[in-house]
Amino acid sequence: MAVKLGYSNVYRDPLGFPRWQAKDLPVNSGPAGVSPSEASQESKEKPPGPLYGWAMIWTLLGIFAGGIALNLTPCIYPLIPITISYFGGREGQGSARHALSYMMGIAFTNSMLGVSAALTGGLMGAVLQHPAVLLLIASLLTVLGTSLFGFWELRVPYGIMQLATRRRTGALGPLFMGLMMGVVAAPCIGPFVLGLLTWVASMGSPWLGFIIFFTLSLGMGLPFFFLALFSGNISRLPKSGQWMIWIRKLMGWIMIGMAVYFLRPLCSxxxxxxxxxxxxxxxxxxxxxxxDTQxxxxxxxxxxIAVALAAMGFATLTMASAxxxxxxxxxxxxxxxxxxxxKQTGKPVIIDFSADWCSxxxxLDTITFxxxxxxxxAREKFIxxxxxxxxRGNKDHEALLKQYRIKGVPTVIFLDHRGDERQDLxxxxxEPPDRFLERMIKAGRPLEN
Known part of the structure; x- marks a missing residue:
């Protein structure tokens, strides 16, 4: 089986998850509803099914590698300070067991959310459809940030602490911490998981879906596992290292920035x-x-001084561009x-499926459009x-989502002058303006048979 792995290809593939090709295995069409003429005759006759043997092993290895790569995304990377603060404050033996429990918490949460979304056809990020959820997440991140500033000692939330403190050296506390982090990270794993969801849905197996998403989450949690092991030594570093206090404050500002990130959809x-x-x-x-840290x-x-200059430069450029x-x-x-x-105008149509909570x-709106x-x-040639x-709840929107099999946002589809979707676009x-402009040029041309 030939598997092509690559951050840009996986993350931006317009038809979802990359097409997997293997001898004696049916090649599944993309989630966008690619017409049967684009698939082989064998694919038409054989419905998609579970993978077996070496095909399953290599597929899971590829998904595991993709999970590790997801840690490079800007939403997941800032969760690192939470891990450092939490495990750095734990005492006693069994740090490896605690770290493993933490990783299992992340994996279990993402697996359940992923399989649920695959089975229900819900949108990734649907949990962020209510302002109260955004406020809750922003409040949580702000509180965690104030702990890094030294205003209070970070502990597991009270409800979780009641369970975790029954056995202070046990793994229940880290497990629940991992569950919480899995919930926070879920909206951030975006288009990669969107493509994976559609592929899992086409397999028609909830158990296979769980295994695939569990493997993906293990890849996401592996760096946190090693970070948790290392963070147990942070608290034992010499107290004379005052620069570590400054690093904690830097991480606190990262958490405040993440809180602002989740609040932005609620603002003008x-x-x-x-x-x-x-x-x-x-x-x-x-x-x-x-x-005054020295x-x-x-x-x-x-x-x-370098950090200050970088911050001032970023703030100036960002505000100016806005x-x-x-x-x-x-x-x-x-x-x-x-x-x-x-349709009556005879022009091609671009339909942008969007949401305020979608980064x-x-x-797309502030840069490309x-x-x-x-x-x-767009003004001259498109509607x-x-x-x-x-x-959610608009019946017309729901009907349109089903008609075009929209699984997540952002999704941009192109309709020709007859109203038929250009699946290839x-x-x-x-997508940056240059590449999007290429799509617009292709949309203005008749599709070659």
Whole structure:
């Protein structure tokens, strides 16, 4: 079986999970509903089924590697300070057992969420559809950040502590901590898992789905496992290392930044554009000048100044880009009448399935759909329609999701002048303007048979 692994290919594949090819194994079509003519005759006759033997082993190894790669995403990486703080404060023996329990908690949570989404056809990130959930996660991250600042000692939440303290040296506390971190990380694993979900759904086996997602989560949790083992030694470092206190405060600001990240969907566009730069600027000023932490080596002062300058530069560039950008592409709000009118114009149609809580959706809107070339091409040659999925329950939206088999956001589909989808142009992730413009050019040409 030939398996192609690569961060960009897996993460951005427009038809979901990469197509797996093997002798005597049916090749499954993409989740976008690729027509049977694009598959082999054997694939038409043989429905997708579970993998066996070496095919299963190599597939799981590939998924495991993909899980490890997901730790490089900006949503999961900032969870590292939580692991350091939690395990650094635990005493006693059995750090390996605690670390393993922590990893199992992450794996179990993501497996359950993934299989549930696959079986129900729900959208990844649906847990973030209610503002109260966003506020809860932001509050949790803020509280954890204040612990890193030294305002209080980080402990497991009270309800979990009641269970964990029954056996202080046991593994129940780390297990629940892993469960909690799995919930926080679930909305962040995005398009990679979206493609994997559609592939699991096509296999038709909940048990296989659990094994696949459990393997993916083990790959995600492996770095945390080793980090937990190492963090047990952090508390035993010499107290004279005051620079570690400064590092903790830096991690605290990372947690505050993550809280702001989850709050941005609740804010207006202009306020959301200011929040993160303001937080970064505040972090730089505090860490470089207001904080009086000292260290025993001269380079520490240069490090503080470098962090401050980097923070100020990031804040300036981010805020400038947010307010200097020109007008964006104009989208019509979806309803059945708009679709009829769009078809009557004879122009190709671009439908953007988006949501306020979706970070890649905002990237598409603020970067790609504000690019001058994309805006001009869209205005002259396309009809743009947006389906806002921030809130569920709209019957017209639900019908459209089923019609086009939309499994997650962002999803951008292209319809030709007859109203038929161009399956080869479907997009399920953020894409920079240059590449999106290439899709628009292809959408304006007739599909070659």
């Amino acid at each position: 566009e202009r306020l959301a554009a200011v929040l993160m730069p303001a937080t970064t600027l505040g972090a730089g000023i505090h860490l470089a000048w207001l904080d 260290a025993g080596f001269k380079a520490f002062g240069f490090v503080k 307010f200097i950008k020109g007008p964006g592409a104009v989208f019509l709000e979806y309803d059945s009448a708009v679709m009829v009118q769009a 890649p959706c905002r990237e 504000h690019d001058r070339r994309v805006v001009e091409t 743009l329609i947006r389906v806002d999925l921030t809130r 479907r997009l399920v992730d953020f």
